[in-house]
Amino acid sequence: MLDAxxxxxxxxxxxxxxxxxxxxxxxxxxPGLTASMLIALTLPLTFHMDSVNAITxxxxxxxxxxxxxxxxxxxxxxxxxPASIVTTFDGYPMAQKGQPERALALGIMxxxxxxxISWIFLAGMSPTLARFALQFGPWEYFALVMxxxxxxxxxxxxxLVKGLMAAALGMAFALPGIDNSIxxxxxxxxxxxxxxxxxxLPVLIxxxxxxxxxxxxxxxxxxxxxxxxPKKNLPVQFKDLKTFGPNMLRSSVIGTWIGLLPGxxxxxxxxxxxxxxxxxxxxxxxxxxxxxxxxxxxxxxxxASIGGALIPLITMGIPGSVTEAILIGALTIHSLQPxxxxxxxxxxxxxxxxxAYLVANIIxxxxxxxxxxxxxAISQVPRAWLLSTILVxxxxxxxxxxxxxxxxxxxxxxxxxxxxLELARVPLGPFVIGFVLSxxxxxxxxxSLMMSDGxxxxxxxxxxxxxxxxxxxxxxxxxxxxxxxxxxRHNTHQEPST
Amino acid sequence: xxxxPAWVDLALVLAVLAGAGLLFVGASTLPPPRFEPxxxxxxxxxxxxxxxxxxMIIAIKAIVQLRYKQSSRHGSDETxxxxxxSSVVNPAKDRDTDESALTGQLRGICVFTCLIxxxxxxxxxxxxxIPVTAAFVxxxxxxxxxxxxxxxxxFALFGLxxxxxxxxxxxxxxxxxxx
Numbered sequence: 001m002l003d004a005x006x007x008x009x010x011x012x013x014x015x016x017x018x019x020x021x022x023x024x025x026x027x028x029x030x031p032g033l034t035a036s037m038l039i040a041l042t043l044p045l046t047f048h049m050d051s052v053n054a055i056t057x058x059x060x061x062x063x064x065x066x067x068x069x070x071x072x073x074x075x076x077x078x079x080x081x082p083a084s085i086v087t088t089f090d091g092y093p094m095a096q097k098g099q100p101e102r103a104l105a106l107g108i109m110x111x112x113x114x115x116x117i118s119w120i121f122l123a124g125m126s127p128t129l130a131r132f133a134l135q136f137g138p139w140e141y142f143a144l145v146m147x148x149x150x151x152x153x154x155x156x157x158x159x160l161v162k163g164l165m166a167a168a169l170g171m172a173f174a175l176p177g178i179d180n181s182i183x184x185x186x187x188x189x190x191x192x193x194x195x196x197x198x199x200x201l202p203v204l205i206x207x208x209x210x211x212x213x214x215x216x217x218x219x220x221x222x223x224x225x226x227x228x229x230p231k232k233n234l235p236v237q238f239k240d241l242k243t244f245g246p247n248m249l250r251s252s253v254i255g256t257w258i259g260l261l262p263g264x265x266x267x268x269x270x271x272x273x274x275x276x277x278x279x280x281x282x283x284x285x286x287x288x289x290x291x292x293x294x295x296x297x298x299x300x301x302x303x304a305s306i307g308g309a310l311i312p313l314i315t316m317g318i319p320g321s322v323t324e325a326i327l328i329g330a331l332t333i334h335s336l337q338p339x340x341x342x343x344x345x346x347x348x349x350x351x352x353x354x355x356a357y358l359v360a361n362i363i364x365x366x367x368x369x370x371x372x373x374x375x376x377a378i379s380q381v382p383r384a385w386l387l388s389t390i391l392v393x394x395x396x397x398x399x400x401x402x403x404x405x406x407x408x409x410x411x412x413x414x415x416x417x418x419x420x421l422e423l424a425r426v427p428l429g430p431f432v433i434g435f436v437l438s439x440x441x442x443x444x445x446x447x448s449l450m451m452s453d454g455x456x457x458x459x460x461x462x463x464x465x466x467x468x469x470x471x472x473x474x475x476x477x478x479x480x481x482x483x484x485x486x487x488x489r490h491n492t493h494q495e496p497s498t
Numbered sequence: 499x500x501x502x503p504a505w506v507d508l509a510l511v512l513a514v515l516a517g518a519g520l521l522f523v524g525a526s527t528l529p530p531p532r533f534e535p536x537x538x539x540x541x542x543x544x545x546x547x548x549x550x551x552x553x554m555i556i557a558i559k560a561i562v563q564l565r566y567k568q569s570s571r572h573g574s575d576e577t578x579x580x581x582x583x584s585s586v587v588n589p590a591k592d593r594d595t596d597e598s599a600l601t602g603q604l605r606g607i608c609v610f611t612c613l614i615x616x617x618x619x620x621x622x623x624x625x626x627x628i629p630v631t632a633a634f635v636x637x638x639x640x641x642x643x644x645x646x647x648x649x650x651x652x653f654a655l656f657g658l659x660x661x662x663x664x665x666x667x668x669x670x671x672x673x674x675x676x677x
Contacts, residue, residue, distance in 0.1 A: 045672065047672075048672050048673075161552050161555050161556060162552075162556070164548075164552060165514065165549065165556070168545055168549050168552065169517070169549065171541075171545055172517065172521060172542070172545045172549065175521070175524075175541065175542055176524075179538045181533075181534060182529070182532075182533070182538050184528075184529070184538065186524070186528060186538050186542070187520075187521070187524035187525075187542060189524065210613075213609070214606050214609065214610055217602075217605050217606045217609040217610075217641075217642060218602040218603050218605055218606030219602060382643065383642060384638075384639045384640075384642035384643040384649070384653070385639065385653075385656065387609075387638065387642055388634075388638040388639045388642065388653065388657070389635070391609075391613060391616075391634075391638060392631055392634065392635060392660060392661070392664065395613075395616065395617060395620075396664055396668060396674075396676070399674070399676070400668065400672065400674045403675060405617065405620070405621035408617055408621065409617065409621075412613065412614070412617065420510075420513070421510075423506060424506050424507060424509070425503070425506075426510065438541075442541050445536065446534055446536045449534065449535045449536045450534045450535065453535065454535030454536075
């Protein structure tokens with residue numbers, strides 16, 4: 001770990017981390033632009049970089065992207081990212097009462113503390129979990145991937161069936177290309193362009209950036225809302241740490257553990273933490289009217305969820321959200337396989353991610369503390385300038401992958417598919433993660449069947465694999481069980497009255 | 499006029515069934531397993547089956563919703579539209595909303611058309627990157643800007659600078675040939 005910090009403090013790594021965090025904060029502060037879009041657009045540029053440089057840049061963007069959302073959530077009641085929705089509940093009323101500086105100060109402090117506490121979990125748990133995951137064979141990996149996919153599809157907001165269908169569709173789009181096991185083209189329909197399959201980057205850029213831009217283009221043109229830029233210094237004192245300490249500790253633990261579970265995400269972490277804090281408060285009626293603990297709870301949890309989500313990513317190669325799926329793509333591009341072997345094969349990257357996460361939080365504190373008013377002003381850049389620039393970056397980025405336009409057309413096609421799926425209220429998260437995880441799931445299943453001579457019953461003798469499948473089944477059945485329980489409770493309440 | 503979500507679901511079902519059909523057709527051309535038990539065609543077939551299963555569930559739900567909507571319309575003309583959560587209260591307001599939605603959709607289509615033309619110009623016509631990009635930024639910026647023509651020259655200038663900057667970075671530093 002110490003080596004990772006020493007490597008990170010080399011000037012180039014530190015510069016990339018600084019640049020990534022700054023970019024992430026700005027993009028996170030702009031409503032409509034997300035950290036996943038920024039990371040997807042930056043990926044093509046990382047081809048030519050050293051893997052540690054690339055990963056520090058992307059981690060910085062991830063941390064900055066989630067944290068930056070609080071600025072416009074507090075000043076404009078427009079959360080820059082979904083993770084900051086909860087911050088609008090109390091942050092904006094505080095700004096309206098003439099305390100924007102105090103709300104921003106508390107939000108920034110809470111974000112950093114959430115990040116640091118979840119870093120302790122990340123640094124403490126990851127190496128141990130990775131060592132534990134070394135015991136896994138192909139059956140365990142296949143079951144783990146299935147569990148992650150099912151959890152992600154089920155826990156994503158919206159219809160369960162559509163979530164599962166999105167995951168299956170994503171998996172189907174990963175099938176065309178050369179099947180490495182037999183060295184023969186599969187589902188290419190005699191098209192040479194499909195021989196190498198659909199590239200991860202064009203798919204990501206299309207599904208997230210292009211579909212988002214097309215949706216934004218169709219939204220009504222509005223003049224920018226007037227913004228009250230903070231005028232005074234951000235007021236926060238050491239005693240605030242003491243006052244909000246228990247709240248921040250609790251929210252960090254909630255955020256980290258929710259981040260660990262695939263598919264739930266930073267916005268739900270913030271919401272659960274906010275609700276818990278309100279329930280435990282002696283004055284719950286003050287929440288939603290500009291109450292300081294509300295800002296602290298949401299911002300602590302959403303940042304802490306990043307550390308939690310990085311744990312399954314680096315220890316088992318399982319993405320908890322779209323952003324982590326893109327980070328897996330980044331590692332794959334640099335010929336690195338995320339999972340337990342990452343700590344053995346590329347410790348500088350595995351520990352580099354952990355170290356970069358901590359330092360990115362500190363850089364975020366420095367940047368937000370000193371430049372929040374300028375970042376708030378940048379977030380007012382008109383949409384026309386932003387969208388036209390991002391479109392050019394999308395085209396150039398997709399082209400730069402292989403220096404050919406096939407990838408650009410694939411990007412456009414997936415932009416249209418992404419837009420269509422969103423119109424039909426099919427979540428994009430499971431779709432992209434299905435696309436990323438499909439090759440791993442197939443490889444592991446084929447490997448396990450080869451090892452067991454085609455005997456599927458072999459999985460019954462694997463306790464970890466069975467536990468993963470049991471959790472997946474429970475996640476699927478949970479809504480039905482809860483529905484039945486609610487119905488029974490409703491009937492019991494009605495019976496005495498009749 | 500807004501399309502009922504059930505119709506969107508039915509369109510989705512058709513697209514998914516077409517995709518599942520492609521999976522089955524593609525899988526039928528693959529050889530049976532020889533060196534390993536599972537074979538290359540298994541996953542496409544499994545996914546095809548899973549997609550058909552989910553599509554059927556969504557189709558049944560959508561048809562039930564449409565039938566419910568129809569029966570509620572027959573039941574009461576006054577509460578028409580309330581079944582799907584959209585009650586008709588103010589026709590003039592609805593018309594305004596529809597018109598602005600239409601303008602928005604037109605803007606989205608314009609941006610998409612510009613994007614396709616931009617890629618055609620670069621890929622098929624092989625026009626040079628800097629002027630084509632500058633023209634693209636000007637067009638998209640003008641379409642999306644509320645000031646329209648007054649802002650056009652600003653977008654042209656910005657597009658030119660952006661294209662030149664990108665060209666320099668991509669060709670000199672990242673060795674990407676932008677043409």
